[in-house]
Amino acid sequence: MAFITKYTLNKLCADIDLDFQTTVQDFENTVFNNSQIYYLLSSRQNLYLFVYASLLKDIGGFRTKYFQFLKPKEDRLFYVNDDSGKYKYHLSMDCPMMNNNFKDFVIPTIIRQSGVEAIMEFRNWWSAMGFSLRFVTQEITLEKIKEEIIAKYSQKYGPNIIGTEFQLYANIPNTGNLNIEDKFDFEEFKIELNQLIKEHDINFTDEHWRNFSKLSRLIHKDDSEIIEILVDKYDEIKIFDRFEYKFLKNKLLIADNLKSQILMLMQKYLRWNYEFSKIDFDIKTLNDFGLECCKNCERSS
């Protein structure tokens, strides 16, 4: 028996980087029978939904068919836990780590800058101290962890061992238990989805604007970078002779916003459609995807 949280499912799907292009048929068969969404979303977003649906539908089948396309994920040496794909699965739905699936703790900047050896030493110490579990079970506070880090490392790295990264600890989201699935109403879902598609049609009226909408991810870049890319891409039509940057940026923002809403809605639908809260995943398959058993569950089993 193995369970994963919504958080882990989302992360896993985002990390599964396939060298593979989903077709409209793949989308309609596995995700949702509506080609409008497929043509509206970017290929990356379509792939994400395709992986999301496939894992829920039949994770073993997905492994057999697509494993060869999978690119390995690297540990960024940023978090306390190795994030090269070691997400956790749980053997029991009652595991406290499952109910508080927190974002990982960030390794203090000074240590991160001191090289791999220092990072590994810190990680080992963190693990030996059991901070993650103790934090989740509310046995220890962030303040106390901070004190422990200072006590242990200030001599080596100076009194300002804790930098701004400690603020990140405070933002650890509680994604909640997978038992508490959002309520889902299929009819309402279809209405909401059509509304979003309609809004997109109103804002992106012809083929040119619809292609422009595909660039929505640019909105996460700096202004100078966005301008550079647009100038380059629309070199022939001299886009900035026709439209002001402010207007174009707003268009990107609208597109990005609508697509994010569609993605969220589709994920909700897929979890409902494939009954995520009841899925008992196969342990061997999860191991193949680089997940490992939660330490707390391992000890209790």
Ligand SMILES: [Zn+2]
């Ligand atoms: Zn667990």
